[in-house]
Amino acid sequence: MIKESVYECxxxxxxxxxxxxxxxxxxxxxxxxxEYINPGLSSQPLKTTQNIDL
Structure with a gap:
């Protein structure tokens, strides 16, 4: 499956x-x-989003 954005993961x-x-x-x-499939390696989606936006 191809994602348009890392946010979709x-x-x-x-x-x-x-x-x-x-x-x-x-x-x-x-x-x-x-967990290795999670792009931010975090179990907390909000924290992952903040890391991507940096």
Whole structure:
């Protein structure tokens, strides 16, 4: 997917389902955020926007 602006990427950090975890029960679902895809490497969209505008 091609974005027109880096601003379109903020606040939409993807999640992935973690499949192979030791000691997890079958009913347990654990997801992780892929932070390296976030353009500002921040979990706070406002802070990321401020960093881009600098």
């Amino acid at each position: 903020i606040g939409n950090t993807p999640l992935v389902k973690l499949q192979h975890l030791p000691n997890a029960t079958n009913s347990t679902k654990i997801y992780g955020k892929i």
